[in-house]
Amino acid sequence: MTDPQTPAQTVDPEEQAFLAAYDPGVFPRPSVATDVVVLTVREGRLVVALYQRAEHPHRGRWALPGGFVRMDEALSTAARRLLRDKVGVQGVFLEQLYTFGDPGRDPRMRIITVAYLALVPPARLQVEKGALAAVEVDWAGEAGGPARAIGPDGAALPIAFDHADILGLAVQRLRGKLRYSPVAYAMLPPRFTLRALQSVHEAILGEALSKPAFRRRLLATGELRATGELESDVDHRPAELYEHAPQEEDAS
Amino acid sequence: MTDPQTPAQTVDPEEQAFLAAYDPGVFPRPSVATDVVVLTVREGRLVVALYQRAEHPHRGRWALPGGFVRMDEALSTAARRLLRDKVGVQGVFLEQLYTFGDPGRDPRMRIITVAYLALVPPARLQVEKGALAAVEVDWAGEAGGPARAIGPDGAALPIAFDHADILGLAVQRLRGKLRYSPVAYAMLPPRFTLRALQSVHEAILGEALSKPAFRRRLLATGELRATGELESDVDHRPAELYEHAPQEEDAS
């Protein structure tokens, strides 16, 4: 099709890409960042860690913890670094969520952000410089859409950039994963009651669940181990404490 | 915790990020590309469009169609542009898959690639400069892992970069979506038999399905409209042709 003798001015995009690859000056490059949606469940509600921006743009608005990816670190390493330095948690569930890269999503310049989802047990999330905001969505099931963040005083917090979309996608993804993946345990302490586990599921799904069906289904997964111990500090009959016993994946 | 009077040499990563944002020279930037996994079903097998690399690195190996993202275009726009210019298809199903960014995944330099998944009806995929390779995976269900590409002669094609991982993830994602999303129709012509629809499902899932159960389940979705017409050019009883009638999402 194409004349192989065509000189350097060819418009073949493959060749353009090849040349650009060896001469970084040919194409300008975007900045690459990562933002982390850190979620936990408190008092039956899904909550997210947000930080109020001290500088323009979007000064005063609330943003997800984020920062630029360094040239020598993997994307997940950058997310883990931010999680440790900005949020103060380590060793938690972390999974890539989606990459947001519309031109103009940041008014300063082209910033492509690889969003990550982190799930943390409530006791391990002590946000000092930021806030824990309750997450609410306008949609049911897995319809999807932006989310709102409700501050401790009950008022909606103004969200910076496209972070309301990122947060909404995190909720949508979490609801989807709940059906076939043991993600809820990542938001619980090592020992927990079945009621606490159900409460996590209900907070994620945004709807009440039937107790008998929930217990049957979860116990049938074989991923729960009864400890024989009971919870304390309750003014009614205490529930038994369970542990998460992950299934062995036999890949032989 | 931190002294607010600390001068400019602070190691607060938030401030570092802020400064870097306004001075592009502070941090070097990675290149951002997109690679597209273009899938269809031919003769009951999942096939992918691959292109043999003419240049180093990985010269002679087979790669997904890809290229750099321009500064003024959205990520999905870049994927659509590549799909049009390199593969020659337009107006097809396209969805972001995952972002691969390990340092060293490209030996030339740091290239972060946002992978996309495109689904195409078989008749619309006429790869001229590349090849259609059958996709095979070593795992069942949604376990995940790299995929193999089998050329027309039955031999496995050597895959460039981490594209075997990208391809494997595309299969895994597609299997997951099939459970709750009408993706199979994106790989069929406008009119198709129920047997063809089942064949697409079987190719994606990598396993045989029960005919009565499949028909009941799909007809019960209400997304299928019988046309009353029959297929032709078959040497047995012809099957009825159906159309995909997407459900109206009522968000009122």
Place this chain on the structure above:
DNA sequence: AAAATAGTGTCTATGAGACACTATAGT
């Protein structure tokens, strides 16, 4: 008529929700 596939009816097993019930701690 034979061959081949389209399309259906029935039985059964599984899983989930609804509901009502029993059990056990603290006060």
Place this chain on the structure above:
DNA sequence: ACTATAGTGTCTCATAGACACTATTTT
């Protein structure tokens, strides 16, 4: 004894797979 929540038994309904059967086209 009372209260509040833990935990269970049973019924019913929806869904999926297995299997066997009938229907319809071409050769």
